[in-house]
Amino acid sequence: MDEIDRNIIKLLxxxxxxxxxxxxxxxxxxxxxxxQRVGKLEKSGVIKGYRGIIDWSKLDEKIKALIFVKAxxxxxxxxxxxxxxxxxxxxxxxxxxxxSGEWCMMLKVRVAAPENITALIDEIVKMPEVRETSTTxxxxxxxxxxxxxx
Numbered sequence: 001m002d003e004i005d006r007n008i009i010k011l012l013x014x015x016x017x018x019x020x021x022x023x024x025x026x027x028x029x030x031x032x033x034x035x036q037r038v039g040k041l042e043k044s045g046v047i048k049g050y051r052g053i054i055d056w057s058k059l060d061e062k063i064k065a066l067i068f069v070k071a072x073x074x075x076x077x078x079x080x081x082x083x084x085x086x087x088x089x090x091x092x093x094x095x096x097x098x099x100s101g102e103w104c105m106m107l108k109v110r111v112a113a114p115e116n117i118t119a120l121i122d123e124i125v126k127m128p129e130v131r132e133t134s135t136t137x138x139x140x141x142x143x144x145x146x147x148x149x150x
Contacts, residue, residue, distance in 0.1 A: 008037055013146045016050040053145050061092055061110040064138040065117055068103040070131040079129050086123050090116035
């Protein structure tokens with residue numbers, strides 16, 4: 001991977017809808033070269049896919065929080081699969097990270113109301129492997145998905 005590939009990745013991370021033509025103009029290389037490079041990046045798994053970036057302030061789930069979880073970690077993957085498959089109205093689990101240190105897992109969630117977090121935590125602590133949770137509400141997001149937030 002060279003500097004051109006890195007620039008293509010950066011541009012696509014900022015705007016996954018950029019056409020190969022637009023990328024070629026921005027990087028001053030031919031469209032076929034962009035097409036070939038993007039194809040190789042996709043085939044090698046560097047580019048896993050494309051997605052929309054949601055403006056959650058326009059939707060009902062405006063509250064964002066981090067939920068830290070302590071659990072017996074001998075079957076960590078099963079715990080993760082169980083938690084991320086929970087379906088609770090007004091809750092979207094955005095991320096699940098494995099951590100080192102005091103907490104072994106962190107969930108980043110969006111909810112419509114604080115009660116929705118209560119409902120999620122109530123389900124999580126029913127799991128026999130889960131020992132403890134701690135929740136932190138996010139007051140503001142300044143940088144996310146490669147974009148400075150206003």
